[in-house]
Amino acid sequence: MNQNSPERIYLSPPCMIGNEREMLLDAFDSNWIAPLGPHVNAFEVEFAQRVGTKHAVALSCGTAAIHLALIIAGVEQGDTVITSSFTFVATANAITYAGATPIFIDSESDSWNLDPDLVAVALEEGLQAGKLPKAVLAVDIVGQTADYERLQSVCARYGVPIIEDAAEALGASYQGRSAGQFGEMGCFSFNGNKIITTSGGGMLVTDREDWALKARFLATQARDPAPHYEHSHIGYNYRMSNLLAAIGRAQLENLNVHVENRRAIFNRYRDHLGKLPGIELMPEPEGWYSTRWLTILTIDPASFGATTNDVRLALEQENIEARPAWKPMHQQPIFANCKMYGGSVCERFFEQGLCLPSGTSLSEEQQMRVIEIVQSLQST
Ligand SMILES: Cc1ncc(COP(=O)(O)O)c(C=O)c1O
Known part of the structure; x- marks a missing residue:
């Protein structure tokens, strides 16, 4: 490397331009550190408003959001899930966490996302073979959504739900509607390189209250209602901390x-x-x-x-x-x-x-x- 080069220019570093420091200190000083708290609740409300869904569930990362969305959509061991080949590995990894196998689809040249014609071919083959994929996990790559009008019409024909991996696309829209609204559930990431960051974090959005409640339940080790620890489901430790939610709220203000x-x-x-x-x-x-x-x-x-x-x-x-x-x-x-x-x-x-x-x-x-x-x- 040229030794005289100025300071390194990074691809997509975090950028704190608003009230992040004040919000973080507020969370810290209030002692809501353990780990949920009022900033998590407020971040969920503000995020859902911004994306235009009824509910949002703050999680530890985008991969966790995808994993939970797949479970809630009923994806199980032995299932298949259609997704984009052109994506970050987290998308496909989450499918395997749910015990399913990914089926990959090429991009189309216009949007660089999932080609709806090839999705139709894969779904038809699945139908003919007597094993329809359980879901289509559509990725919105580098800040641009998939072609949802065409995708939704293909998926509706086969009765297969769409889950939106909008990890990279907060703030994007398609035909006037925000990214995150196009599937049964949408998943976002606040990883350090994303358009807004909480250092690490994610959000699951949905219009269905029962699914939002189920996501919160699964993300907190699936604790059944009882004074002691009672569990009838496998759960996860996937919730976002109040400290990080405070940063996220300030970042969202400047989206x-x-x-x-x-x-x-x-x-x-x-x-x-x-x-x-x-x-x-x-x-x-x-x-x-x-x-x-x-x-x-x-x-x-x-x-x-x-x-x-x-x-x-x-x-x-x-x-x-x-x-x-x-x-x-x-x-x-x-x-x-x-x-x-x-x-x-x-x-x-x-x-x-x-x-x-x-x-x-x-x-x-x-x-x-x-x-x-x-x-x-x-x-x-
Ligand atoms: C397309 C896509 N899906 C999922 C993820 C996973 O998000 P996270 O890193 O927050 O787990 C990322 C980013 O990291 C991503 O780019």
């Missing part, structure tokens, strides 16, 4: 600022890099509103004159973090035996895709450093 900044960052990349030969940015089709949580571009080396890896290493040399796009799940050793429908679209995203620094606090000057390095590698 729009985070989204606007990231969209501005995306636009600047598009303006400076979008016209270079071989470079494409993730599209935002009509009717979609993406948060641009991360800017991902694809680089065709034959047209650009350098590979994605060349660009990544050149950035690293200047102390700038960039990451290859998600390696599809069907190409991961642990999921090698799972069924896959299609594959060429998401395989190209992995071969050519690069996530560029996109954090809310990225300054214009820092971003221009990134842009100039990418431009300098173009050699055709």
